[in-house]
Amino acid sequence: MVMSFIKPDDTWTLMAFLTGWAAVSIYLEQNYKWAARVSGAIIALLGALIFANLKIIPTESPVYDGVWTYVVPVAVPLLLFKADIRRIWRESGRTFWAFNISALGTVLGAFIATLLLSSVIPEVYKVAAMMTGSYMGGGVNFVAMSEAFKASQNVINAAIVADNLNMALYFFVLMTIPTVGFFKRNFSHPYEDTKKDNDEGKTAAAAYWGRKEISLLDIALAMGSALVITTISTKFAGFINESPALSFIKAILGQKYLVITTMTLILASVFPGFFGRIKGAEELGTFLIYLFFVVIGVPASIEMIIKNSPVLLFYCAIMVIVNMAWTLLIGKMLKFHLEELLIASNANIGGPTTAAAMAIAKGWTELVLPALLVGVYGYVVGNYFGIFTGNTIKSLLGL
Numbered sequence: 169m170v171m172s173f174i175k176p177d178d179t180w181t182l183m184a185f186l187t188g189w190a191a192v193s194i195y196l197e198q199n200y201k202w203a204a205r206v207s208g209a210i211i212a213l214l215g216a217l218i219f220a221n222l223k224i225i226p227t228e229s230p231v232y233d234g235v236w237t238y239v240v241p242v243a244v245p246l247l248l249f250k251a252d253i254r255r256i257w258r259e260s261g262r263t264f265w266a267f268n269i270s271a272l273g274t275v276l277g278a279f280i281a282t283l284l285l286s287s288v289i290p291e292v293y294k295v296a297a298m299m300t301g302s303y304m305g306g307g308v309n310f311v312a313m314s315e316a317f318k319a320s321q322n323v324i325n326a327a328i329v330a331d332n333l334n335m336a337l338y339f340f341v342l343m344t345i346p347t348v349g350f351f352k353r354n355f356s357h358p359y360e361d362t363k364k365d366n367d368e369g370k371t372a373a374a375a376y377w378g379r380k381e382i383s384l385l386d387i388a389l390a391m392g393s394a395l396v397i398t399t400i401s402t403k404f405a406g407f408i409n410e411s412p413a414l415s416f417i418k419a420i421l422g423q424k425y426l427v428i429t430t431m432t433l434i435l436a437s438v439f440p441g442f443f444g445r446i447k448g449a450e451e452l453g454t455f456l457i458y459l460f461f462v463v464i465g466v467p468a469s470i471e472m473i474i475k476n477s478p479v480l481l482f483y484c485a486i487m488v489i490v491n492m493a494w495t496l497l498i499g500k501m502l503k504f505h506l507e508e509l510l511i512a513s514n515a516n517i518g519g520p521t522t523a524a525a526m527a528i529a530k531g532w533t534e535l536v537l538p539a540l541l542v543g544v545y546g547y548v549v550g551n552y553f554g555i556f557t558g559n560t561i562k563s564l565l566g567l
Contacts, residue, residue: 172220176229185225186235189215190458198374208373209307209461210332213325216465227466235463239456240311241402244425245394245432246453247308251548252440253433256541263538264545266495266504266512271549273494274303274516277487278557285483286565293567294319295327295483297558302331303487305550306519306543307457312425313554324464330480338488338517339526342510346530355496355506359532382448390449397435401427429551488517511535515543 174181190212197208219225256264278296286292294317301309310331314324345351346360405424408417421427436443492513499509511532515523520543527535 172223172226174225176226176231179231182225182229182231185219186231186459186462189219189462190455193458193461194373194377194455198377204373207332207335208458209328212458212461213328213465216462217325220466225466232463232466235459236315240315240460241398241424241428242391242394243453243456243460244308244312244428245397246390246449246456247547248429248432248544249390249393249436249443249446249449251433251436251544252444253437253545253548255440255444256545260538260541260545262504263508263512263515263535263542265502266499266508267515267542267545269498269502269504270491270495270509270512270516271304271546271553273491273498273513274300274487275553275557276494277303277490279561280490281483281486282561282565284486285479288479289483291317291319291323293317293558293562293565295323295480296561297554298324298327299331299484299487300557301550301554303491303517304553305546305548307461308453308547309550309554311457311460312429312551313558316423316425316555317558321464326477326480327484328461328464330477330484333477333481334484334488335518337485338492339514339522341492342514343526343530345510346506351506355500355509356503357506359505359507359535360530377451377454380447380451386447386449387452389446390452393443393446394449394453397431398428401431423555425551426555429548433548491517507532507535511539512542515539515546519543519546 174185176182193208193212193215196203196211197206198204203211216225220227260267278300282292282296289295294314297317298310298313298319301313310328313319319327346357351357352360402424405422405427409422411418413421495509495513499512507530511523511527514526520540523539523543524536526532527539
């Protein structure tokens with residue numbers, strides 16, 4: 169191991185770096201438009217990569233292992249406490265169905281991209297699983313799939329870089345579509361006709377992650393519940409894996425992230441009054457995900473990222489193009505409004521944060537809540553479809 173200024177066993181200093189750089193990334197994203205365009209996730213990743221290559225921080229440490237083992241799993245339930253399926257069904261309205269149409273486009277895009285590029289992408293079925301999870305849910309699903317399929321650090325980092333480059337172009341196109349004459353002529357657009365502009369001058373991240381009232385009890389309930397759910401789910405998955413159960417049962421119930429997701433979904437739906445009222449859970453979960461983004465940038469090989477990112481950028485682009493084309497085509501046939509389809513596609517590709525931010529930025533105020541609800545729903549189904557897509561492609565390729 170190459171020696172670094174901060175030693176691998178210097179737990180306090182490394183924890184300070186991880187949390188401090190995550191905080192810097194969030195601050196920059198919320199306060200500077202250039203950083204918002206780059207995204208806080210990329211800032212977190214690239215910053216860690218630079219510090220590691222300058223030999224300031226080590227490339228391996230038990231601290232990093234702790235983030236993978238303990239921090240990431242706890243983030244999942246924190247981000248799903250509001251995933252009350254009945255509320256999502258009831259209040260998201262037509263956007264819920266538009267989201268499901270768009271989700272099928274994501275899966276279709278993964279299969280088409282794999283068909284075209286499987287010969288030039290290493291660990292392609294793992295990439296398919298990660299990007300399906302990400303492009304149906306969000307960063308938490310990407311993290312879960314990267315762990316579930318044991319993707320290499322170089323492929324993970326190259327995929328994140330490619331994804332974020334692709335997302336920048338995607339959001340530009342998505343924000344432009346409502347103003348293009350072709351779409352205005354061929355789709356109904358009642359929300360665009362009556363929109364209210366957001367002129368507060370905030371970045372999308374700052375608008376979404378505004379200050380909220382939160383109490384000590386909220387923090388206690390959020391962390392306590394998340395840790396209990398994660399512990400029970402992890403123990404259960406471990407028990408299944410060590411049991412003589414059939415392989416297909418192990419493939420489902422032995423995946424701790426699927427168990428965590430399912431258990432949280434059931435609890436959030438059965439006890440919505442309890443979990444839905446816990447404030448700050450999404451913020452805590454998102455911060456934990458930022459710690460992951462810092463950690464995965466540490467062991468990255470710049471040479472491998474440069475080598476793999478271009479073809480992965482093409483892979484991600486195919487998935488997004490197929491998603492948008494499928495969403496708009498099927499949505500048009502089923503007479504959905506243009507705004508509903510764009511929010512649904514955004515909730516799939518970007519998640520609840522970007523979908524709500526788009527609704528706010530475009531002045532589609534009646535779509536802000538549906539955007540959040542279907543985005544959270546994406547967190548739920550993203551893991552299931554990520555596992556399905558990855559395993560199916562692995563089987564088809566005979567790997």
